[in-house]
Amino acid sequence: MINVLFFAQVRELLGTAKLSVDASEQTQTAEALRAMLATTDEKWAKVLTSDKLLVAVNQTMSQWDAPIKDGDEVAFFPPVTGG
Amino acid sequence: MRLLSAVRVQEVDFNVPDEYQQLIQDDSDGAVVTFVGKVRDFNDGTAVTDLTLEHYPGMTEAILEQIVVEARSRWPVNKVTVIHRVGTMALGEQIVFIGVTSAHRKAAFAACEFLIDFLKTKAPFWKLEAGAQGQSWVEAKDADEQAAKLWQHKDSL
Numbered sequence A: 001m002i003n004v005l006f007f008a009q010v011r012e013l014l015g016t017a018k019l020s021v022d023a024s025e026q027t028q029t030a031e032a033l034r035a036m037l038a039t040t041d042e043k044w045a046k047v048l049t050s051d052k053l054l055v056a057v058n059q060t061m062s063q064w065d066a067p068i069k070d071g072d073e074v075a076f077f078p079p080v081t082g083g
Numbered sequence B: 001m002r003l004l005s006a007v008r009v010q011e012v013d014f015n016v017p018d019e020y021q022q023l024i025q026d027d028s029d030g031a032v033v034t035f036v037g038k039v040r041d042f043n044d045g046t047a048v049t050d051l052t053l054e055h056y057p058g059m060t061e062a063i064l065e066q067i068v069v070e071a072r073s074r075w076p077v078n079k080v081t082v083i084h085r086v087g088t089m090a091l092g093e094q095i096v097f098i099g100v101t102s103a104h105r106k107a108a109f110a111a112c113e114f115l116i117d118f119l120k121t122k123a124p125f126w127k128l129e130a131g132a133q134g135q136s137w138v139e140a141k142d143a144d145e146q147a148a149k150l151w152q153h154k155d156s157l
Helices: A008-014 A030-038 A042-048 B016-023 B059-074 B105-122 B142-153
Strands: A002-006 A018-021 A054-057 A060-062 A073-077 B005-010 B031-038 B050-055 B077-085 B087-090 B094-102 B125-131 B134-137
Touching (some): A002 A008, A008 A073, A008 B125, A030 A054, A030 A073, B005 B059, B016 B031, B016 B077, B016 B094, B059 B077, B059 B105, B077 B105, B105 B142
Antiparallel strands (some): A002 A018, A054 A060, A054 A073, B031 B094, B050 B087, B125 B134
């Protein structure tokens, strides 16, 4: 199982804060997981293919080719704006 | 044991005099630099009435700890306090506190500025602004990204 989290505008637009998916061939990298989730519907495709979208794997900022394994936590979110 | 680094993410407000008292305990320090970020009335020309800060629990604290470690590797700083609030804050309220002590001022000034520049571009916080036109998510600013990038080319003191 992979735990997927969404934050801020991404969470709001998707209407989803978290979900879990079974680890499979379609979830082997952050990019693959994003592509799989983007097939949900038009809205998810639009939000998840934004070139500003960032990904963290196990709470570490990651590149899109980062490997994902069973049990990982993967978070998608927009550029940060704290401070 | 003396607590040298403190990182806190909290809903409640912080009290600057209390934080200052914690920072000035060590007589080997000749410099104390503090920064406070507040909710401003206007952002990009739009009136702001309040601000809601969302964060990624766990990752936020980890990133802030890493940024403090990075600052310590660059400058001879002694005490470091980083506090960032989450939740909804009204106009004028405090959002963030950075406090740094050092034997001399230059290291304290540089580390304090580095910490806020990196916090703004690395730590997973997001601002939702409320105003007359409703709520909107704050866009990340290129200027903040540039400010953080500049540190990659600056040597430590």
